[in-house]
Every structure is written in C-alpha cells, then in structure tokens.
Amino acid sequence: MQLELGNILVKDVQFGDKTEFKNGIVYVNGEELLDNIKDDRLAKMEVHIVHPGDDVRICPVKDVLEPRVKVEGGGQVFPGIFGNAEMVGSGKTNVLKGMTVLTVGKIVGFQEGIIDMSGPGAEYTPFSQTINLVILCDKVEGLPQHEHEEAVRLAGLKATRYIAEIAKNVTPDETFTFETKPLTEQLSQYPDLPKVAYVYMLQTQGLMHDTYLYGLDVKKILPTFLYPTEVMDGAIISGNCVSACDKNATYHHLNNPVIADLFVRHGKDLNFIGVVVTNENVTLLDKERSSNFTAKLVDSLKVDGVIISEEGFGNPDADLIMNCKKIEALGIKTVLVTDEYAGRDGASQSLADANPLANAVVSGGNANAIIELPSMSKVIGYIEASKIIAGGFDGALKEDGSITVEIQAITGATNELGFNRMGALEF
Template sequence: MKLELGNFYVKDIKFGQKTTYGDGILTINKEEALEVVYKDEHITEADLKIVKPGDMVRLVPVKEAIEPRYRVDGGPVFPGVTGKLIQAGNGRTLALKDMSVLVVGKHWGGFQDGLIDMGGEGAKYTYFSKLKNVVLVADTDEEFEQREQQKKNHALRWAGMRLSEYLGEVVKDQEPEEIETYSLTPITKRSEEINSLPSVVLVMQPQSQMEELGYNDLNYGWDTNRMLPTFMHPNEVLDGAMISGSFMPCSSKWSTYDMQNFPLIKRLYQEHGKTINFLGVIMSNLNVALDQKERSALFVAQIAKAIGADAAVVTEEGYGNPDADYIGCLVALEDAGVKTVGVSNEATGRDGGSQPLVTLDPKADALVSTGNVSELIELPPMETVIGELESLARDGLSGGWEDDEILGSSVKEDGSIIMENNAMFCGDQIAGWSTKTMKEY
C-alpha cells in the first residue's frame, strides 16, 4: 500500500467571486460554499468566517477541525462517511496545508465542545491558533436537543466535512508543491536489514465508550464501540478512514484533522528503516465494562505478539474511565514481553496534586504526559467572538461552569473567562504534537 499526499501550502485565504487556488492564495465563493453546507435541511443558519494566526478572535463552541482534501482517483475523502466505502491509504490525495475548516456552533454547545483563541495569551494553548482557518458557524432546527447534542453535532460536523471536500477539489487539476510518500512493505516481505531493527507497533485507543450510536469515533463509518481491536495500515488513518467523534472533554479529543495528520504515525514512519521497523497500527477501543476492557487488552497483546512487535507506543484519546483501558493495555503488552510507552494527558486536579490517572500499575513505567486537563486558565476579553461565548458557562462544556462558589461563572461580565484546560479545543494534542513543554524548578 502506497499513499502519496500532494501538499499545497496555503499562504492566505480570502472571499471572492470564484473558488480558486493559485500562488498560495485560496479564494472562496462564499455563496457557493454555503450551498454545500445547506444540503442538510436541518441546518437553519450558516455563515463562513476567515480567521488567521494573531487575530484577536475567540471561537466557542468549537466542534470539529478538518483538513480540506481531494482524492485524485475519485471517491469520498472520508470513505463510508461522506460517500461510498472504498479503500483508504492507497493512491494520491491532495491536501490544503497550514489551514483547516473549523466547525463552530452559533448557539448551544455541549461538554465535548471547546474554545480557541487565535491571538493573545490563549493562542499558546492549542495548535489550531497556528493555522489559517475557514470557520463554519451554523445552527440547526433541533431545539429539543439543546442539552443532548448528537443530532446537532452530526449535522454541523458532516457539513464541515462536505465543505472540506468542496475546498479540497479546487486543486484537483494542479500539481502539488510537495509530495509526501508513505509506503510499508508487507511485514513478512521486509528485508533482513529492516527485520534486524526493533519492531514497533502504534496502538491507538480512539474514543468509543458510548454504547448508544452517534457519539463515538468512526472507522470507515463504523462505530468504534462495535469494533474489536484491529490491525490497520497507518496509511488508512492518514487518508480519511478515521473520523472524530463527539463524546470526549475537548482538550483530550482527536479532531478529524488530528487523524489526517497523526504526528505519531508520521514520526514512526520517519524512523522506519533507520532505527526501527514500523509494523503498523493496532486500532483498539475504549470500553465501559471491566470484561470489555480486559478483552480488548488481550486482543491488542495477542496481535502485537503475532506480528512480531518488540515494542509498542500506546496513545489514549481521553482520560478518566478510559485510563483503565489505557493502563490495562500497557500491562497486557508488558506481560506479553512487548516493551511499551504510553502517551496521554492527565487529570491531576486544579492544584496538580491528585493522582494523574484513574488507575496505575508498576509495569506502566514509561509514560509521556501531554498536559493536565484540570489546570485553570484565565484569559482577558477578546475583541471578537465567533459563536456564543455564553455557551462556555451555560451549556456544560467540560471545562466551563455556570457558577462556582469561589470562582463564580466561567464567563465574566466584561467578557473575560476562567475555565479548566478541559475546554481548550484539542489542547493536549495526544496525537503527538502538544504545544506544552516541561518546566524545571
């Protein structure tokens, strides 16, 4: 399987009479783009905004981020989701880089939604402040689900994917500025030189806890709660097979953009044939019942041993209950003789003094932290708000609150905010590109 990602580096975005791309400038016909959004009759209001790094703009509630792409051989960018089910990870896909499509609710958010500051002190907390973003801000007719968001989230997030495909198509007849090639020889066909290197597998644990459909990450359109751990080619993940869900405190989420650019996959590819033999990805899941957690851990360990893994990297989308799946998987791999490193964020409380993971084990002795979900963040008022600032406090966003006996509301009368890191959109970047670093004392 060989994937070519043809990259076009977007230097600026503007609105104009025709949707075009040239000399690094993406021009968007807003009216035509919104026609793509309004294909869902449940979307009652929609607008497009453009925000860039340094803009004094606050976005909330942010629901999704997607990289615009176009599949050269035809078919949907997101197989089984925005179109028919086809094989991802092979052929050529074109990508608009240094930008994303952000989906923001015009009214009403939920605990899985987050906040992005494009400028000021808050910009350092999320990777998406570094990108040029086309913002779809929209609302639906489903007022009865103001407190239970999945139909609203589905309508808005799917509109974001359609919009991303529309924008990606603008470069379909152009030659990319750069081509990234991702290819792995089948495991049993690799050279003696590569086979002599330590064999490493990446274990991904996407959010899949909800037994009710509509909340979890999707694998080729299939709800990952219905999935047992599965061996996948890493190209499939990079090429649209995985879609973000809408059940997870926001700093811990993997957006669809994260899946499309998963840094841990790309880093392992860089080392393949040099320092490691990169075997591929075991796509696992996160469960609720203890026997489900144990079963998945056993499957992961068995697959890892069967494909000859000497070592594994395990990364968890989330925290809290999923920590039991995360640590259980680490322990099962170690018990199987596979040396394992874990990557996750932690929940050490606002003072940093609590146990970082819900469950721990002495065998989990190589852990990488990408940040504390509970850390308090205070930010001044922002010149412009896209979306609805009140949602941070009113609608139960995981890092916001309507009232606290000490701190008051997350949203102050002057527009300043106080919240937990929990509400920073994909702020901990467990995919492997956290903006946070260690500080020594």
C-alpha cells in the same frame, strides 16, 4: 501500501466569486459552500474566515478538519462517509496545508472547545497558527442531540470535501512518500532494527464520544490492523464533542504525529510495522475483550515494542492500563501517551488507573491547569458557553469578556497524540 502526500502551501483564504486555488490563495464562494452542505436539520449556517493573530475567540468548537483530496489511487478521502468504503492509503493525495475547516455548534450545554487566534490562549492550541474556515451551525428547534451531532459532523466533512476538490489539479509545493509493506515483507525489511507498532485507542462510548473507521462506529469493531497511510487519507474521523483539550479532532487523525514520527525514524533506528486501532467502551467485559484482542493482534505482529495513545480520560484510563498490562505480559515493551487531570496544583492522582508496568509514559500536560483568557473584540459562536463549559466554573466569564478556565476548555491543549505545544520531561 505506498502514499505520496502532496502539500500545497496555503498563503491565505479569502472569500471570492468562485471557489478556486490561485497563486497560493484559496478563494471560497461562501454561498456555494453553504449550498453544498445544507441540511434540513440545521436552521442557520454562517461562514467566517479567521487568521493567526486575529483578535477573535471561537467557541464552542466541535471538529477541526483539513482539506485533502485523492489525486491517484483508490477510494476517496473520508471513506465510508463518502463512497463505498473503498480502501484508501495508496497513490497520491493532495493537502491544502496551513488551513482548516472548523465546525462550531452548541450540541450540549457543557460543551467546550475554545480557540483564541491571539493572546495567551493561542499558545495552547495549534489551530491558532492555521487559517481557519469557520462554519457556525445552529440547529432547528427540537432537534435531538444525536441528530444535531450528526448534522454538524456531516456539515464539516462535506465542507472539507468541497474545499479539497480545488486542490485536485494543483502541483504540490512539497511531497512526502510513506510506505508500509505487507506484514511479512515489512518484518524482514530491516532485520537489525527493533520492530515497533502503534496501538491507536479511539473514544467510542456513545453520543458525544464516538469515532468512525471507514464510516463504521468504532464501538462495534474488534481491534483491527491498518496501514498507517489509511489514516492519512481520512479512514478515521471524529464524532467526539467532549473534553476539547484531549479529544482527537479529525485534523489530529489526518496528521497523527505518532505515525508521522514513527515514519521519520522508520529504517533508521526502528522498523514501523503498522497500526492497531482499538476502542474504549463502557462495560468491563467490552474493555477486557478489546484489550485481549489488541494484545493478541500485537503479538501476531512479532513486534518488540508498541506506542499506545489514549483518547479522553476517566474510564478510558482503564482501557489504557489493560492494553499496557496485557502487551507487557507478552514481553513486548510499551510506551503510553496520555494527559493528566492532576488538580489545579498538579499534585493529585493523574489518571483513574495505574500499574507498575506502565513505566514509560508521555504526558500531554495537566488539563486542570488554570489560564486567564483576556477579552477579544470578536467572538464567533457562543461565549456564554464559557460559564458552563467543562473546564469553566461560576464566575469564569467576567463582565469585560475575559474568562478564567482550565486549559481543558481549549481545543487540543493536552492532545494525547502529542499534537500540542506542551509537554513534560522528567529526569
């Protein structure tokens, strides 16, 4: 399966009479956009545009997305949400690079997700470096949380599709081609290089913790094989609203750096075979079943090593260690990508599970680390949420609008795919 990604470099995003792409600028007709995404469950929606360096705080952020559109090849971006779940990952896809669509909505009280476009907080989130089209969604009175989450999730996806359409006939500024051959061909392509697969753990525990694969709730799948380019075309989308620092937004999935870096080294010092997606469930039986199937699938791929990335923390730590132990038991090396909840001084136990076989671990950082965020002249969303968000605490919001929070509250701060600006090296 071969995909050509065409990056269209976005110089600016501005409101305009017509939604179009012209001279490097994305013009958005805000009224038409809202018309395209309207939902009876959402009482009020607003559109804002924010730029890197703006004196703006956005909170609470639900999802971050990137406009992509199929130019050639089957299916459409976000398959299963749109269309009939046709296979994606081949042909050509255009990307509006440098901008995001960002949904903001308060679904439960403790929900977090701060993006500061300037100041010290901006250093902790990659989305302070993008031009963001922010969609603020308020629900109608009495709407249950399940429906509220779905309505905001769909608003983000529809808005992203609406914007992406303008990129369909634009010639990209740069193109990158990615190819993974059918398994037996791929295994024999580079016989002298170590064969590596990627085990992609997705959070799937119910409301606020769900992820979708071709539109299917991932808690209902058994681990399965994907071509990496399917992920680039939006096969995986986020329905996850908790733990802003280490949840994978849809943008993270589309731009998964584990996949990107494996492709960079593909054919040079490793042979990237493909992706195994698996879930993180609630019962121990489900965890055992999924890790058994993950290990079996990895074994059948005949690889020498795997990279395993976790999403979230707490009981998913058990899934991470089960996957590690069972794959290592097959004689296949593992490298784990996670983050840490090691207390504010970093001295406490980092994960809720451990094993001596987990001896190669990449950390995205300590989510309990504290940061002072100065006041901003403009807030999009609900700043009072910072008093009660995860990572916040009593007195977190001061009278002058500054807040003291754990970096857990900042969107993408300790991302477990490595899509962040922080890391730790041990020698």
